[in-house]
Amino acid sequence: MAQRDLTPTSYMILGLLTVKDWSAYEIAEQVGRGVAELWPSADRQRYNAPKILLERGLVTASTVTKGTQRSRTVYSITDEGRTALSDWLATQATPPALQFEGMIRVIFANQGTIADLRTNLTTMREQATRSRSLFVSHAQRISAPEAGTLPQQNHLMALANRFMIGHFNHIAEWADWALEETADWPDTVQPATTHRKRTVSTLAHSIDDGSS
Known part of the structure; x- marks a missing residue:
């Protein structure tokens, strides 16, 4: 066992x-x-x-x-x-867990300023971009003729590497979308009512993505 x-x-x-x-x-x-x-x-x-x-x-x-x-x-x-x-x-892995401080800041952004929110979104995008670059460099290293540190595991490294690059791509793309979405917000409070239709549309889009 x-x-x-x-x-x-x-x-x-x-x-x-x-x-x-x-x-x-x-x-x-x-x-x-x-x-x-x-x-x-x-x-x-x-x-x-x-x-x-x-x-x-x-x-x-x-x-x-x-x-x-x-x-x-x-x-x-x-x-x-x-x-x-x-x-x-041979045992079952535990479910994935995401530790993401930036997203917690998004959820409670109504207690801060719109500038704070948009700065946080920009930081999230920059962090994701840096992390994506790290895994791109890993991919380049294991693709080189010398095949990296663990050449006998490159086929497995490639599986994980593609996931990680895709993961950070998603965060960077989401942050770009969120910055565009909040571009006309006067603050972090009023959109709860003034942007209600847009909020419902966003949630509907999320439901469609989740059921596909």
């Missing part, structure tokens, strides 16, 4: 170790490459997770020293670790 009290970050690290042995620094570096946009808590857990895996016997650790370089801890996956990863992959 999968060890359910382990986090996806731990299983992510086990997955990395199936490719080769990694130092603690290398693991943290790999987990930090674009993972924060997909699994935010991974960034907080990437330094402690290997130690927990070691305590469980899912990895081993050895101290390696090269020449005059400072010694480093290198982790290797055990047979028990491979079994735990395989068992976890």
